[in-house]
Amino acid sequence: xxxxxxxxxxxxxxxxxxxxxxxxxxxxxxxxxxxxxxxxxxxxxxxxxxxxxxxxxxxxxxxxxxxxxxxxxxxxxxxxxxxxxxxxxxxxxxxxxxxxxxxxxxxxxxxxxxxxxxxxxxxxxxxxxxxxxxxxxxxxxxxxxxxxxxxxxxxxxxxxxxxxxxxxxxxxxxxxxxxxxxxxxxxxxxxxxxxxxxxxxxxxxxxxxxxxxxxxxxxxxxxxxxxxxxxxxxxxxxxxxxxxxxxxxxxxxxxxxxxxxxxxxxxxxxxxxxxxxxxxxxxxxxx
Amino acid sequence: xxxxxxxxxxxxxxxxxxxxxxxxxxxxxxxxxxxxxxxxxxxxxxxxxxxxxxxxxxxxxxxxxxxxxxxxxxxxxxxxxxxxxxxxxxxxxxxxxxxxxxxxxxxxxxxxxxxxxxxxxxxxxxxxxxxxxxxxxxxxxxxxxxxxxxxxxxxxxxxxxxxxxxxxxxxxxxxxxxxxxxxxxxxxxxxxx
Numbered sequence: 001x002x003x004x005x006x007x008x009x010x011x012x013x014x015x016x017x018x019x020x021x022x023x024x025x026x027x028x029x030x031x032x033x034x035x036x037x038x039x040x041x042x043x044x045x046x047x048x049x050x051x052x053x054x055x056x057x058x059x060x061x062x063x064x065x066x067x068x069x070x071x072x073x074x075x076x077x078x079x080x081x082x083x084x085x086x087x088x089x090x091x092x093x094x095x096x097x098x099x100x101x102x103x104x105x106x107x108x109x110x111x112x113x114x115x116x117x118x119x120x121x122x123x124x125x126x127x128x129x130x131x132x133x134x135x136x137x138x139x140x141x142x143x144x145x146x147x148x149x150x151x152x153x154x155x156x157x158x159x160x161x162x163x164x165x166x167x168x169x170x171x172x173x174x175x176x177x178x179x180x181x182x183x184x185x186x187x188x189x190x191x192x193x194x195x196x197x198x199x200x201x202x203x204x205x206x207x208x209x210x211x212x213x214x215x216x217x218x219x220x221x222x223x224x225x226x227x228x229x230x231x232x233x234x235x236x237x238x239x240x241x242x243x244x245x246x247x248x249x250x251x252x253x254x255x256x257x258x259x260x261x262x263x264x265x266x267x268x269x270x271x272x273x274x275x276x277x278x279x280x281x282x283x284x285x286x287x
Numbered sequence: 288x289x290x291x292x293x294x295x296x297x298x299x300x301x302x303x304x305x306x307x308x309x310x311x312x313x314x315x316x317x318x319x320x321x322x323x324x325x326x327x328x329x330x331x332x333x334x335x336x337x338x339x340x341x342x343x344x345x346x347x348x349x350x351x352x353x354x355x356x357x358x359x360x361x362x363x364x365x366x367x368x369x370x371x372x373x374x375x376x377x378x379x380x381x382x383x384x385x386x387x388x389x390x391x392x393x394x395x396x397x398x399x400x401x402x403x404x405x406x407x408x409x410x411x412x413x414x415x416x417x418x419x420x421x422x423x424x425x426x427x428x429x430x431x432x433x434x435x436x437x438x439x440x441x442x443x444x445x446x447x448x449x450x451x452x453x454x455x456x457x458x459x460x461x462x463x464x465x466x467x468x469x470x471x472x473x474x475x476x477x478x479x480x
Binding site: 043047050051053054055057058061062063064065066067068069111112113114115126128153155158183186187188189190241242243244246247248249277278279 | 465
């Protein structure tokens with residue numbers, strides 16, 4: 001057994017939250033650069049170059065990439081030989097407390113915006129800490145702990161959609177609906193997008209898969225040929241919409257479309273689309 | 288669309304607002320106000336109740352933004368636009384009371400587009416997700432109302448050459464190849480290039 005304290009986890013998350021807000025991942029920058037090179041519409045090219053300039057400025061001057069520093073989604077992959085340990089000053093903590101402490105400290109020290117309200121419909125009082133985060137935990141082989149933190153903006157999350165298809169639906173029907181979802185996300189959700197797609201599982205698993213799909217490197221296709229081809233077809237169709245950066249027209253409506261799949265019931269074909277804006281902010285750390 | 292930018296000074300001149308067209312680039316200088324969801328709700332309630340407003344709407348510009356906190360040595364944090372359509376139900380009332388420009392990202396619905404035309408006003412699009420870059424055009428920031436709303440409080444910003452595109456002009460023109468709020472699938476190919 002290897003022991004990791006909750007304090008270590010909180011500190012790692014505090015640091016990740018600030019890095020995520022200021023530093024666009026390398027694969028996202030590369031995708032924006034390629035898009036700017038290939039874009040045929042001059043105003044669209046201009047916007048893409050300004051987004052790249054924005055990412056340089058954010059990193060150099062520690063100004064957040066976007067004022068919506070997001071809801072924090074944390075993926076924790078715990079090696080099965082790892083055991084969590086309490087520190088003397090927080091004997092009752094569980095994993096959620098460590099994540100909460102890390103997010104609150106990161107958002108306060110990093111001068112990040114606190115965008116979370118305590119409940120959805122009554123008072124909508126801001127928690128002032130940007131907590132709680134959404135946490136997804138899983139056990140894996142080994143003695144490492146991998147923490148991935150994503151800051152998800154509200155504008156694009158608002159345009160994400162779910163649909164139960166008949167199990168007899170074909171690929172073309174599913175593709176058409178996904179492209180329609182992207183079209184309707186439109187200018188509001190800050191294109192160019194990364195489109196995360198969850199196929200299969202059940203109601204909630206397909207949604208989780210659509211979010212996990214966003215964590216894959218943008219140039220890395222699905223490992224199965226059928227779904228890799230479908231990703232390619234989707235990206236081509238999405239980019240032929242002509243929506244373009246900021247919805248003002250152009251070739252670059254999405255940087256990538258990524259599909260994650262899971263087995264599902266004979267009666268079901270759940271499909272979830274998680275729309276992500278160009279400010280595709282996530283980083284990981286392994287302890 | 289790649290013609291030189293037009294200077295837009297606040298308070299806005301009705302003459303300039305009437306001349307700018309959808310797709311024009313503008314550079315805004317002067318004082319502007321920030322407001323997003325909750326501040327809009329309060330402003331409109333104040334108007335309905337016949338109370339005085341904490342800001343001057345006449346010939347004014349409202350920017351839909353909730354900035355990140357300023358670092359100790361800075362004026363403001365990241366300050367890019369939020370989604371405009373969430374303010375659709377409030378905007379016509381503010382235009383009726385003198386507001387002449389709004390700025391955010393994304394589409395406006397039919398009621399707003401109609402009101403822009405009716406009152407001779409414009410909606411501007413700033414680049415969503417360019418909060419660091421846009422913050423460089425803000426030279427002063429002061430909370431002037433609804434401080435309890437935190438990032439959603441109304442701020443008076445002084446801006447210099449703040450870049451935006453005219454999304455909807457005062458003659459019913461739109462820059463967007465899609466206007467999804469009302470007519471899904473209504474794609475205008477001429478505007479896409």
